[in-house]
Amino acid sequence: MRISKSFVDKVEIPPPSKTGTSAQVFYRDSVISGFGLRITSGGAKSFIVEKRINGKVKRITLGRYGNLTVEQAKKEAMKLLGKVATGIDPIAEKMEKNVRSLSLIDTFNDYLKTRKDLKPNTIHDYQKVMKWAFEDWQLKPITDITKDMVENRHRELGKISKARANNSMRVLRAIINHARHKFEDANGNPIILFNPVERLSQNRAWFKVEARQTIIKPHQLAPWYKATLQLNSDSTRDYLYFILFTGLRKTEAAQLQWDQIDFDDLTFTIPDTKNGLAHTLPLSDYLEKLLKRRHLYKESKFVFPSNSKQGHLTDPTKSILRVIKLSGVTFALHDLRRTFITIADGLDIPAYALKKLLNHKDPRDVTAGYIISDVERLRKPMQLISDYIHSALCS
Numbered sequence: 001m002r003i004s005k006s007f008v009d010k011v012e013i014p015p016p017s018k019t020g021t022s023a024q025v026f027y028r029d030s031v032i033s034g035f036g037l038r039i040t041s042g043g044a045k046s047f048i049v050e051k052r053i054n055g056k057v058k059r060i061t062l063g064r065y066g067n068l069t070v071e072q073a074k075k076e077a078m079k080l081l082g083k084v085a086t087g088i089d090p091i092a093e094k095m096e097k098n099v100r101s102l103s104l105i106d107t108f109n110d111y112l113k114t115r116k117d118l119k120p121n122t123i124h125d126y127q128k129v130m131k132w133a134f135e136d137w138q139l140k141p142i143t144d145i146t147k148d149m150v151e152n153r154h155r156e157l158g159k160i161s162k163a164r165a166n167n168s169m170r171v172l173r174a175i176i177n178h179a180r181h182k183f184e185d186a187n188g189n190p191i192i193l194f195n196p197v198e199r200l201s202q203n204r205a206w207f208k209v210e211a212r213q214t215i216i217k218p219h220q221l222a223p224w225y226k227a228t229l230q231l232n233s234d235s236t237r238d239y240l241y242f243i244l245f246t247g248l249r250k251t252e253a254a255q256l257q258w259d260q261i262d263f264d265d266l267t268f269t270i271p272d273t274k275n276g277l278a279h280t281l282p283l284s285d286y287l288e289k290l291l292k293r294r295h296l297y298k299e300s301k302f303v304f305p306s307n308s309k310q311g312h313l314t315d316p317t318k319s320i321l322r323v324i325k326l327s328g329v330t331f332a333l334h335d336l337r338r339t340f341i342t343i344a345d346g347l348d349i350p351a352y353a354l355k356k357l358l359n360h361k362d363p364r365d366v367t368a369g370y371i372i373s374d375v376e377r378l379r380k381p382m383q384l385i386s387d388y389i390h391s392a393l394c395s
Helices: 005-010 070-085 090-100 104-114 120-137 147-158 162-182 198-202 218-228 234-246 250-254 285-296 317-327 333-346 351-358 375-393
Strands: 024-028 035-040 045-053 056-064 267-270 279-282
Touching: 035 070, 045 070, 056 070, 070 090, 104 120, 104 162, 120 147, 120 162, 147 162, 147 198, 218 234, 218 317, 218 375, 234 250, 234 285, 234 317, 234 333, 234 375, 250 333, 279 375, 285 375, 333 351, 333 375, 351 375
Parallel strands: none
Antiparallel strands: 024 035, 035 045, 045 056, 267 279
16 A cells, blocks of 8 residues: 555554553555554554565664654655665664764663672772763763873873772773673674773883782780770771771671671671672671670661661771871771781681681682581681780780
């Protein structure tokens, strides 16, 4: 049949399907092969083009009747059919055009959506990087980011913080690599042929950042402890102690909940860790007393609650700075974990027990896979470390 304005105006609307879902009917034009009209039971009338492209029948929606006249739709159909006749896939062409105009922030959001294994804290850190390092690039098409832009931005950021500059570029590299492997042109080739961040590796332009190795030395623990006693927040004070006596990472300790503590077995479990393995540790005498004292006055599901949006401690920077000022001992949260590790190593804790205490996983160490470290086997070394720290605090 010939699709004309009078036909489109008068054509009947199909009834819904028997299941109540929307139904649709197609009418093909007898003059322009491949041009057609689709009508749904909801009353929507849309113009389409159907054609076999690369061996498969593909359908392209041109637009709704009302937004397009019949004549306009026919002209658009002729353009698309002309491209198909010359071997061009209009659908792939449109997708390629959309991808080439995809902004950095859109690509970043697609990366987060695809990477389902990213932890909330990691996502939060990535979002901070996007705002700090690339706020003025977020609406820029990702294909417009050049090697020179990367090199110059890395240099600028390095004037503020070399470590943060390196980290920002690693995040950008991951986003662009995601786009490289996901988005293709009409022929199935990558839209992005190279990652501009690789310029930093090619030119050896990464900043050299020495790994932080600081700890609280044994003779510093007593003044450090006395300073913590002057903190106004019991939650923050006990949080610092808990990290020092367990070697946990700061987020693992901050997010600890009461249902993760077993006072009968005298153990606690961190279910969501950096390496993905649940981490169960025994409670030393000191930790048992600390947690039972806190449990008497518990005010939320979190062991270390705060007024933050998350409900638990997130940024005790002010308290840390106060302890540093009062004690003269400079430290960061991760230094407490390193202090635990250093003390354990100094007490000659067996290597595999130490790895288990810290929840370290080394895929290169095949021997570790054959050793089953029951939590009870960790109780003695945990108590040994705890006794040493407690003695140093009170000396």
